Amino acid sequence: MSTLIKGGKILDPGNIDAMGDILVDGDRIRKIYCCGDGKPATSSSEAKPDKIIDASGKIVVPGLIDMHVHLREPGHEYKETIETGSRAAAHGGFTTICCMPNTRPVNDCREITGYILSQAKKAGLARVLPVGAVSRGLEGKQLSEFHEMKSAGAVAVTDDGRPVTNTLLMRRAMEYARGAGLLVISHCEDLDLALNGVMNEGETAARLGLSGIPNAAESIMAARDILLCELTGVPVHIAHVSAKETVDLIRAAKNRGIPVTAETAPHYFSLTDKAVEGYNTNAKMNPPLRTEQDRNAVREGLADGTIDVIATDHAPHSDMEKEVEFDQAANGVIGLETSLPLGLGLVEKGILTLSQLIEKMSKNPARILGLKTDLIQGNAADITLIDLEKTFTVDAGAFHSRSRNTPFNGWQLRGKAVLTMMSGRIVFEDL
Amino acid sequence: MQFTQKDILDMESLSRDEINLILDTAVRMKEISERPIKKVPTLRGKTVVLFFHEPSTRTKMSFDIAAKRLSADCHSISASTSSLVKGETLLDTARNLQAMNPDVIVIRHSSGGAPHMLARTMHACVINAGDGMHAHPTQSLLDMMTVREKKGDLNGKRIAIIGDIAHSRVARSNCVGFTRMGADVVLAGPPTMIPRGIESLGARVARNIDEAIRDADVIMMLRMQKERQKGFLFSTEREYARVYGLSRDRIKNIRKDALIMHPGPINRGVEISSEVADGPYSVILDQVENGVAVRMALLYLVTGGTRNVYAD
Ligand SMILES: [Zn+2]
Numbered sequence: 001m002s003t004l005i006k007g008g009k010i011l012d013p014g015n016i017d018a019m020g021d022i023l024v025d026g027d028r029i030r031k032i033y034c035c036g037d038g039k040p041a042t043s044s045s046e047a048k049p050d051k052i053i054d055a056s057g058k059i060v061v062p063g064l065i066d067m068h069v070h071l072r073e074p075g076h077e078y079k080e081t082i083e084t085g086s087r088a089a090a091h092g093g094f095t096t097i098c099c100m101p102n103t104r105p106v107n108d109c110r111e112i113t114g115y116i117l118s119q120a121k122k123a124g125l126a127r128v129l130p131v132g133a134v135s136r137g138l139e140g141k142q143l144s145e146f147h148e149m150k151s152a153g154a155v156a157v158t159d160d161g162r163p164v165t166n167t168l169l170m171r172r173a174m175e176y177a178r179g180a181g182l183l184v185i186s187h188c189e190d191l192d193l194a195l196n197g198v199m200n201e202g203e204t205a206a207r208l209g210l211s212g213i214p215n216a217a218e219s220i221m222a223a224r225d226i227l228l229c230e231l232t233g234v235p236v237h238i239a240h241v242s243a244k245e246t247v248d249l250i251r252a253a254k255n256r257g258i259p260v261t262a263e264t265a266p267h268y269f270s271l272t273d274k275a276v277e278g279y280n281t282n283a284k285m286n287p288p289l290r291t292e293q294d295r296n297a298v299r300e301g302l303a304d305g306t307i308d309v310i311a312t313d314h315a316p317h318s319d320m321e322k323e324v325e326f327d328q329a330a331n332g333v334i335g336l337e338t339s340l341p342l343g344l345g346l347v348e349k350g351i352l353t354l355s356q357l358i359e360k361m362s363k364n365p366a367r368i369l370g371l372k373t374d375l376i377q378g379n380a381a382d383i384t385l386i387d388l389e390k391t392f393t394v395d396a397g398a399f400h401s402r403s404r405n406t407p408f409n410g411w412q413l414r415g416k417a418v419l420t421m422m423s424g425r426i427v428f429e430d431l
Numbered sequence: 432m433q434f435t436q437k438d439i440l441d442m443e444s445l446s447r448d449e450i451n452l453i454l455d456t457a458v459r460m461k462e463i464s465e466r467p468i469k470k471v472p473t474l475r476g477k478t479v480v481l482f483f484h485e486p487s488t489r490t491k492m493s494f495d496i497a498a499k500r501l502s503a504d505c506h507s508i509s510a511s512t513s514s515l516v517k518g519e520t521l522l523d524t525a526r527n528l529q530a531m532n533p534d535v536i537v538i539r540h541s542s543g544g545a546p547h548m549l550a551r552t553m554h555a556c557v558i559n560a561g562d563g564m565h566a567h568p569t570q571s572l573l574d575m576m577t578v579r580e581k582k583g584d585l586n587g588k589r590i591a592i593i594g595d596i597a598h599s600r601v602a603r604s605n606c607v608g609f610t611r612m613g614a615d616v617v618l619a620g621p622p623t624m625i626p627r628g629i630e631s632l633g634a635r636v637a638r639n640i641d642e643a644i645r646d647a648d649v650i651m652m653l654r655m656q657k658e659r660q661k662g663f664l665f666s667t668e669r670e671y672a673r674v675y676g677l678s679r680d681r682i683k684n685i686r687k688d689a690l691i692m693h694p695g696p697i698n699r700g701v702e703i704s705s706e707v708a709d710g711p712y713s714v715i716l717d718q719v720e721n722g723v724a725v726r727m728a729l730l731y732l733v734t735g736g737t738r739n740v741y742a743d
Pocket residue numbers: 160161162187239240286287
């Protein structure tokens with residue numbers, strides 16, 4: 001089975017930025033027809049595809065990658081399953097998602113890694129890359145079996161959901177991960193400093209009478225991990241950057257040549273802690289929404305390359321965890337089906353170019369994870385079509401995720417994925 | 432003026448006129464409490480539920496007396512004893528309560544925002560009797576009533592609130608309430624207990640207690656809880672009493688007409704010495720008395736406030 005994606009604007013930053021066609025054969029890219037870099041135009045008229053996708057007026061990009069999602073399976077299938085999460089990913093334009101290990105049981109061994117991959121394969125809607133636990137049971141006491149998980153298909157390790165509080169364990173995890181060929185992702189949080197906090201510390205918390213979490217709870221830990229990164233020379237990836245001071249620390253570290261990378265989430269560049277007003281539990285996550293100053297710093301960090309990646313930290317919770325008192329409510333919001341449109345909002349505001357956005361949502365995560373996703377002959381056909389003009393209203397009730405906990409319900413957004421192809425198969429289409 | 436608020440959730444949602452109406456009504460309610468027969472039929476046939484998720488004897492009793500003096504049927508449930516609440520979510524409790532058609536729910540809850548959640552899901556009027564560290568509007572109103580009674584007017588008065596501001600819903604509600612009425616609120620306490628951003632409630636933070644109380648018309652002391660030692664918020668009660676407590680020595684230079692208040696229950700010898708608590712400046716027991724009047728006024732106003740309460 002061959003498919004020709006015809007007449008779109010192909011945008012693969014660093015590789016192609018031109019009008020052209022892509023011929024897909026089976027699960028691979030057979031040939032790219034386009035004119036660019038002064039090369040003569042090539043014509044797809046020679047191709048005899050079984051199917052033609054009319055991509056005129058659309059942007060054709062390498063499949064989006066979300067390197068931070070929680071799929072809740074095994075253990076909390078009432079919140080999300082690998083299948084529902086994969087479907088949500090496909091609808092959001094993602095072909096690859098990395099799932100965090102804080103499931104029940106924890107993904108800290110090859111059996112669970114293997115189980116996740118087999119469930120993902122069964123669903124067949126997204127490339128699911130498991131992230132294993134740094135410590136067994138996420139308990140922070142003993143390293144989990146990095147090599148075993150790697151050989152079963154894990155791409156990274158983290159204790160996400162909680163920090164690695166023991167500094168020696170973090171150092172050893174980084175060194176051990178180098179041996180296993182895994183990326184270390186750090187959830188930066190000083191638990192003592194964040195104690196009892198349920199939202200950002202500041203005016204809104206003072207008014208609502210809620211315990212606050214200061215920026216320093218995140219940035220102190222980020223500083224530690226940057227120093228360990230310098231000590232060991234092993235790359236570390238800082239998850240969900242929310243605070244200005246963290247952005248500043250990462251920028252300084254990168255200027256010193258330290259191999260640190262970082263991600264932020266759409267809620268941190270779209271919202272501030274004012275979203276919590278009225279005790280809105282759908283605006284509760286960890287780290288918390290910060291101030292206008294922090295939001296601006298995150299946007300600047302994205303614009304100047306300090307923050308490499310946009311990842312959702314997609315964290316599904318049911319009404320049982322969210323329709324409760326604010327301080328009792330679970331942390332986390334879902335993001336797979338709103339991430340790209342919110343990212344396109346940054347393009348519309350002139351904060352990022354479209355090319356930069358695709359770097360943050362596909363090229364950079366691929367580079368950090370060591371994935372080959374360029375739109376070139378022979379690579380897997382993971383391709384997303386984006387319609388920049390399509391406007392829509394976010395309707396949590398219509399999400400494909402099993403959960404509804406979004407702070408963006410009712411928002412008017414412009415631009416979204418209209419077709420997602422994973423391994424040559426169309427997994428979502430709304431052309 | 433017609434009172435149109437369905438719920439009393441916090442001081443932020445009350446206008447200056449509404450606060451004045453509540454206080455004026457409370458003054459008339461106080462008169463009822465001074466009669467030999469302390470009961471009027473105003474709320475006959477109305478059901479008031481006291482839902483105390485967090486233990487409280489004083490506030491609960493004050494509401495209970497207020498409801499009964501207005502002839503309402505008053506029922507109370509508490510989280511620790513009631514199977515209605517045990518193991519159930521707040522939302523389910525709210526739905527269950529709603530099904531019994533009460534007219535007013537008075538809620539005390541350890542989580543900030545819980546009364547707001549209840550108010551969103553219920554037809555009944557919700558009165559917040561204290562939620563977490565957020566708000567305690569009935570306390571703030573009774574404090575205002577007490578100050579107004581003694582000083583005539585709140586406008587331009589200086590109110591000093593001293594102690595653990597961070598954990599105090601009374602402090603928050605009074606910052607909002609008193610500043611709305613034109614008073615000037617000054618806060619003081621250990622810097623560990625002054626939350627960042629508190630100025631956004633309209634208050635000013637003084638450098639120390641002496642600066643805060645020097646020209647104050649009202650000095651309001653907050654309860655110091657020993658368990659705050661765990662969060663490293665203070666060292667010992669002895670040191671707290673010496674540095675932040677209101678002692679006879681400390682009040683030597685305060686205004687001669689100053690009022691000393693405390694939301695209770697007091698820790699004698701910690702935030703306030705016995706001589707001061709029982710001394711001439713203290714209006715602590717007036718506060719308790721006015722609490723009943725304010726709560727009667729609120730029950731009356733939220734349920735419609737049209738019947739002639741004074742006819743008996
Ligand atoms: Zn995390």
